[in-house]
Structures are given as C-alpha cells and as structure tokens.
Amino acid sequence: MAPHLQNFFAYVDSHQEGFIDRLRKAVEIPSVSGDAAYRNEVFRMGEFMATELKKLGASVQKRDVGTQVLNGQTIQLPPIILSTYGTDPTKKTVLVYGHYDVQPALKEDGWNTEPFELVEDAQHRLNGRGSTDDKGPILGWLNVIEAHQYLGVDLPVNLKMCFEGMEESGSEGLDELIIAEAKGYFADVDAVCISDNYWLGTKKPCLTYGLRGINYFLLEVKGPSRDLHSGVFGGTVHEPMTDLTLLLSKLVTPNGEILIPGISDDVAVVTASESSTYNTLDFEIGELEEAVGSKTLIHNTAKEALMHRWRYPSLSLHGIEGAFYAPGEKTVVPAKVIGKFSIRSVPDMDPERITELVTHYVKAEFAKLGSKNTISIRCTHGAKPWVATPNHWNYVAAAKAVKHVFNVDPDYTREGGSIPVTLTFQDALGKNVLLLPMGRGDDVSLGWTSRDWFPRSGKMLTDRIVRASPGAHSINEKLDRSNYIEGIKLLGAYLYEIAAVQT
Numbered sequence: 306m307a308p309h310l311q312n313f314f315a316y317v318d319s320h321q322e323g324f325i326d327r328l329r330k331a332v333e334i335p336s337v338s339g340d341a342a343y344r345n346e347v348f349r350m351g352e353f354m355a356t357e358l359k360k361l362g363a364s365v366q367k368r369d370v371g372t373q374v375l376n377g378q379t380i381q382l383p384p385i386i387l388s389t390y391g392t393d394p395t396k397k398t399v400l401v402y403g404h405y406d407v408q409p410a411l412k413e414d415g416w417n418t419e420p421f422e423l424v425e426d427a428q429h430r431l432n433g434r435g436s437t438d439d440k441g442p443i444l445g446w447l448n449v450i451e452a453h454q455y456l457g458v459d460l461p462v463n464l465k466m467c468f469e470g471m472e473e474s475g476s477e478g479l480d481e482l483i484i485a486e487a488k489g490y491f492a493d494v495d496a497v498c499i500s501d502n503y504w505l506g507t508k509k510p511c512l513t514y515g516l517r518g519i520n521y522f523l524l525e526v527k528g529p530s531r532d533l534h535s536g537v538f539g540g541t542v543h544e545p546m547t548d549l550t551l552l553l554s555k556l557v558t559p560n561g562e563i564l565i566p567g568i569s570d571d572v573a574v575v576t577a578s579e580s581s582t583y584n585t586l587d588f589e590i591g592e593l594e595e596a597v598g599s600k601t602l603i604h605n606t607a608k609e610a611l612m613h614r615w616r617y618p619s620l621s622l623h624g625i626e627g628a629f630y631a632p633g634e635k636t637v638v639p640a641k642v643i644g645k646f647s648i649r650s651v652p653d654m655d656p657e658r659i660t661e662l663v664t665h666y667v668k669a670e671f672a673k674l675g676s677k678n679t680i681s682i683r684c685t686h687g688a689k690p691w692v693a694t695p696n697h698w699n700y701v702a703a704a705k706a707v708k709h710v711f712n713v714d715p716d717y718t719r720e721g722g723s724i725p726v727t728l729t730f731q732d733a734l735g736k737n738v739l740l741l742p743m744g745r746g747d748d749v750s751l752g753w754t755s756r757d758w759f760p761r762s763g764k765m766l767t768d769r770i771v772r773a774s775p776g777a778h779s780i781n782e783k784l785d786r787s788n789y790i791e792g793i794k795l796l797g798a799y800l801y802e803i804a805a806v807q808t
C-alpha cells in the first residue's frame with residue numbers, strides 16, 4: 306500500500322475518539338425533519354455542519370430553498386449546504402452527498418438508550434439516532450479532510466459537498482437546486498459518491514448501484530364532526546376506522562402481493578444476466594432472518610428475498626393517525642383517521658402513474674362500501690427508482706478502496722430503500738453516481754416500533770425489545786465503531802483511487 310495511505314490509515318486509527326466525539330455532538334441534535342416541532346433542531350444541525358466545515362477551511366454556502374406546509378403550518382425548509390474543499394484545476398472533482406436530518410425517535414418507542422445520546426455498548430456499537438443514517442457517513446468526509454490537514458497532505462481530489470436536511474421527508478427543494486446549478490455550482494463535478502446505505506450483511510462491504518423509488522400516501526377518512534362514544538353511537542354511524550381498515554386491507558395481501566390493478570405492468574422483466582448477479586452474492590437467507598429478528602420471511606431463498614427487496618415493488622402499511630392506540634380500553638369512535646402507506650417502486654415504474662392508479666383504485670373501492678363518510682387520498686412525496694451500471698471508473702476506484710481497507714472484493718448490490726436525489730444527480734449532471742456504504746446490514750433491520758405494536762403489554766414489550774434487531778428507521782439505530790473508523794479510511798482511500806484511476 307502507498308505510504309500516504311498507510312499514514313492516513315494510522316492517523317485514523319489513533320484519532321478514533323476525536324471522530325467519535327464529532328459524531329456524539331451531531332447525534333445530540335435531534336434534527337427530525339418530519340415534525341414541525343423539531344424544525345429549529347434541523348436548522349441547528351445545519352449550522353453545526355456549516356461550522357465544522359468552516360473550521361476545516363472549506364468554503365460554505367447555505368442555500369435557502371423556501372418553505373413547506375407541515376403539520377398544518379407553513380415553515381422554512383432547512384438549508385442545503387454546498388461546500389467546496391479544493392479548487393485545483395489539475396485534479397478531479399468528486400461530489401459527495403448526504404443528509405443531516407433524521408427519522409423521529411422517542412425513548413419510549415423501546416430504545417435501550419436515549420436516542421439522541423451517542424452510547425457505545427459492550428459490542429462497540431455506537432447507538433443513537435442518525436449514527437448510521439446519515440450522520441456517521443457525512444462526518445466521515447469531514448474526518449478525512451481533518452486527517453489530511455493534520456498530516457500536512459493535500460487531498461488528492463477537489464471535494465464538493467452537498468448536505469441536505471430533508472432527505473427523510475422527500476428532499477423538498479433539492480431537485481430544483483441541483484437542476485438550477487447543474488451548469489453552475491456542480492459544473493466541474495466528475496463523479497458523485499453517496500454514503501447513505503448499508504452493507505448487505507454484517508461482514509462484507511459492498512458497492513451499491515440501485516435503489517427503489519417511493520410514493521408515500523395519506524388516506525384520510527372523515528365522518529362525525531367529533532370523536533363519539535361507541536355505546537351511544539356505535540351501530541348508528543359509518544365509522545371512519547371501519548372504512549379505513551377495509552380499504553387498507555384491499556391494498557396488499559399478507560404475502561406481499563400488491564392488489565392495485567396495473568401497478569406491476571411497468572416492472573422491468575428479469576433478464577438472464579440480471580438473474581445471474583444474484584447467484585454470486587455472499588448472502589444467506591438466515592442473515593435476513595437474523596436481521597428481521599424472526600422466522601417470518603415470505604420467501605424461502607436469499608435470491609427470491611433479495612429480488613423482492615431490490616427489483617420488485619412492495620406496498621407497506623405504516624400507521625393510522627387518529628386511531629386510539631394508548632394502553633387501556635377507551636370506547637371511542639374516532640371521527641377522522643388517516644391511513645399511511647407507501648409503495649417502493651422499481652424500474653420502469655413512474656411515480657405519477659403509480660399515484661393515478663392508487664387514487665383511482667382506492668376511490669373505486671370506497672364507492673363499493675356505500676359509506677356516507679368522505680375520503681381524500683394524496684401522495685405526499687415521491688422518488689423515482691434508480692439503477693446504474695457498475696462498470697464505470699467510479700466503481701472501479703471504489704472497489705480498489707474496499708480492497709485496501711478490508712482486503713476483499715466488494716459485493717455489488719442494489720438496495721430496497723430510496724434516496725430521492727440519486728437519479729437527479731445522474732440525470733441533471735450526466736455523471737456516474739456510486740453508493741458507498743459505511744454501515745452494516747443490521748444497522749437498518751427494522752426492530753419493533755413497540756409502542757404501536759404492543760401498546761398494552763409492558764412485559765411482552767420488554768421481551769420483544771430484548772430480541773429486536775437494531776434499525777436505522779426503527780429503535781436502537783447503531784453504527785459499529787469499526788464500521789465508522791474503517792469507513793473513514795474507505796472514504797479517504799476512495800478519493801486516492803479516484804485520483805489515480807484512468808477515465
């Protein structure tokens with residue numbers, strides 16, 4: 306290995322605590338983008354990123370992208386941070402993207418530790434909301450810059466950084482900014498790297514070349530003007546919950562088959578070459594069971610399961626706002642309920658077509674009920690699916706970096722989640738996009754959001770939590786210390802390989 310990389314790796318190894326401290330400060334800011342009550346915290350996190358970048362000597366622009374309506378209020382969108390480190394025209398320019406907002410988290414959801422405190426446990430897991438998604442990875446880039454400054458070595462490439470505070474809530478404002486700046490701020494970008502996903506399993510690194518899209522729906526059923534007593538009014542009114550649960554049951558079968566006519570018409574057919582890519586993956590069905598924390602998988606083989614995670618659409622029911630869920634036996638008839646569900650889409654599905662099909666179907670099914678309640682359905686945010694060809698020099702460089710750090714060749718994976726901006730970068734800038742994950746597959750496995758699932762049994766709740774896997778959007782999100790530290794090395798090594806690779 307080249308001496309500059311050896312020195313860089315040694316520096317990272319011996320400065321772990323400082324890097325963890327930076328992550329600790331970031332996790333302590335509850336930058337939840339999906340709740341208006343936390344909007345100041347998202348701004349505070351944006352300020353934290355800007356300050357850290359300026360301290361490292363990077364130039365920083367905080368771009369205001371306007372307002373949004375959330376929880377019935379019009380509120381300011383958090384800034385998009387555009388930062389530049391190095392402007393040497395003889396070097397390649399790499400654009401890195403990540404997000405500084407997080408999913409919601411409450412201790413009473415079943416977290417073992419305070420979600421907005423970074424707590425290292427006996428297995429050297431750094432627990433805390435945003436540790437892996439996506440504060441650890443974005444700070445990884447800053448740590449790479451800091452290490453080079455201390456070593457007195459220039460970065461081998463110019464870095465452009467784009468950090469947003471709305472990724473978990475539809476990336477509002479970002480597409481427009483990228484399109485507007487494609488020939489401006491982003492004009493000299495040679496390749497794009499996003500570290501905001503996870504290894505397939507827990508041991509082997511991967512490079513990711515595909516994501517599913519998402520259409521998120523709110524289905525509201527309204528009836529009485531106020532909540533009612535079921536003893537007084539039960540049997541006399543059309544109950545919104547009855548209508549809603551029936552409609553939700555018409556969306557998907559327990560085997561995951563989506564019931565909306567026409568929804569799968571545009572799904573790309575599996576070619577023989579695509580099918581063969583699943584045969585070489587280092588992944589067992591048992592790993593998925595372990596990640597899920599139960600033996601409740603729909604499919605029997607790893608190949609089938611991964612295909613349904615990566616390249617077929619899925620429909621998930623997320624929750625019902627307005628429904629009674631607290632402990633106790635309240636005999637309420639909720640007056641208005643909002644069902645929440647989303648469809649993960651794949652090539653060649655189109656978000657607008659999906660919304661059309663869903664809206665038409667839900668309204669037609671509602672009409673069959675003969676209910677006098679009213680419904681409204683809307684898609685709150687959408688993202689298109691994305692697939693790249695992983696033989697580009699961007700991927701070649703990343704594979705070499707993986708080899709330097711982990712001494713293995715990476716797996717090539719797709720991902721079931723969504724990062725709305727990926728396709729925009731690819732299309733608007735016309736550049737290759739690589740996903741280079743830092744965290745492990747079990748950072749993201751869904752643990753039980755126990756408050757909703759086991760609302761009435763404290764005992765059962767505890768039993769479940771003990772067995773639950775950690776989760777990026779669920780309880781006990783974590784980033785293993787070694788993934789953070791080796792991940793910093795990986796990001797740095799990637800920049801060296803980008804500088805060296807033939808284009």
Ligand SMILES: C[C@H](N)C(=O)N[C@@H](Cc1c[nH]cn1)C(=O)O
Binds near residue numbers: 438473502519723
């Ligand atoms: C893969 C990425 N780290 C992620 O978690 N993306 C989210 C994006 C999203 C969309 N609606 C809400 N969040 C995801 O795939 O759920």
Ligand SMILES: [Zn+2]
Binds near residue numbers: 404472
């Ligand atoms: Zn993320």
Ligand SMILES: [Zn+2]
Binds near residue numbers: 408438473777778
């Ligand atoms: Zn996320």
